[in-house]
Amino acid sequence: MEFTASFSEVDPTKARIIAQNSVNHVISAQFSAGDGTIVFLPIPQGVPTERVGAALVQCIDSLLSGSAEIEEPSWVGDISVPGAHLYDNDLDKLGEELKTTKSAIRELEKKRDELVSYKRLLFGTGKAVLEPTVRAAFRLLGFAVQEPAEYKGEWDIQVCLPDGRVAIGEIEGAEKLVDVAKYRQLLDYVNDEVMAGRDPKGILIGNGFRKILLSERGEQFSAQALRAVIRSQFCAIQTSELFSAVCAVLENPNDEALKLLIRESILKTNGEWKFAK
Numbered sequence: 001m002e003f004t005a006s007f008s009e010v011d012p013t014k015a016r017i018i019a020q021n022s023v024n025h026v027i028s029a030q031f032s033a034g035d036g037t038i039v040f041l042p043i044p045q046g047v048p049t050e051r052v053g054a055a056l057v058q059c060i061d062s063l064l065s066g067s068a069e070i071e072e073p074s075w076v077g078d079i080s081v082p083g084a085h086l087y088d089n090d091l092d093k094l095g096e097e098l099k100t101t102k103s104a105i106r107e108l109e110k111k112r113d114e115l116v117s118y119k120r121l122l123f124g125t126g127k128a129v130l131e132p133t134v135r136a137a138f139r140l141l142g143f144a145v146q147e148p149a150e151y152k153g154e155w156d157i158q159v160c161l162p163d164g165r166v167a168i169g170e171i172e173g174a175e176k177l178v179d180v181a182k183y184r185q186l187l188d189y190v191n192d193e194v195m196a197g198r199d200p201k202g203i204l205i206g207n208g209f210r211k212i213l214l215s216e217r218g219e220q221f222s223a224q225a226l227r228a229v230i231r232s233q234f235c236a237i238q239t240s241e242l243f244s245a246v247c248a249v250l251e252n253p254n255d256e257a258l259k260l261l262i263r264e265s266i267l268k269t270n271g272e273w274k275f276a277k
Contacts (some may be wrong), residue, residue, distance in 0.1 A: 118246050121239040123210050125173025139244050142259040155189045169203035177222045178206030200235035233270040244275040
């Protein structure tokens with residue numbers, strides 16, 4: 001007896017994955033083909049023939065014993081069944097509740113993710129991860145922080161205070177120490193601003209040894225970079241210290257005095273800034 005099937009009749013939209021392995025590779029699948037079904041199964045390895053046959057019979061019996069699926073003609077939609085409409089209002093109500101619940105879940109997930117994202121201060125690097133997280137942290141501390149597209153300079157962060165004071169900063173996430181190269185870049189930006197008649201505070205923000213446990217990092221700025229920061233009256237901030245300040249503010253969100261104290265200490269520090277726990 002010979003069986004044939006035209007693969008032109010296979011409807012991929014009605015495919016169903018029957019099984020996947022531990023790495024989510026599909027190992028068996030089912031396709032609708034006309035009025036029939038095509039099932040792809042893995043080739044058994046090291047299994048006696050009689051067990052394979054028994055398994056196939058059991059699978060086919062299970063497949064055929066389910067409710068039959070057949071496409072309804074268009075005219076069936078105009079036929080009503082007594083009592084079926086009684087569920088419509090409850091279904092509509094539950095649908096709206098589900099929509100509201102999903103929206104609330106998305107909002108809560110967004111708020112949670114915004115808080116969890118501050119952990120990027122401890123391991124992040126680059127313009128896509130560390131820099132936006134640092135800007136978000138400074139906003140949380142009460143600084144007015146502009147996005148890079150909102151100012152003309154090439155520096156990584158610009159923060160402002162109501163009294164007109166401005167600070168510009170460079171941000172570096174490094175595998176080892178944050179060295180003097182990033183300081184020199186910041187110094188060039190500050191000198192250009194001074195030549196233009198402005199006098200911003202320079203802030204060097206570093207996440208040194210970013211892949212290492214915090215307890216094992218030690219100093220994150222090189223000694224040469226720190227000497228240069230002090231000489232230029234800049235402020236150097238480890239992102240782990242910034243994270244500590246962020247956590248303190250999150251624990252006391254209505255403590256405006258704490259935020260003011262942190263802001264003032266950053267702007268007044270000449271050298272390395274530490275969060276006073």
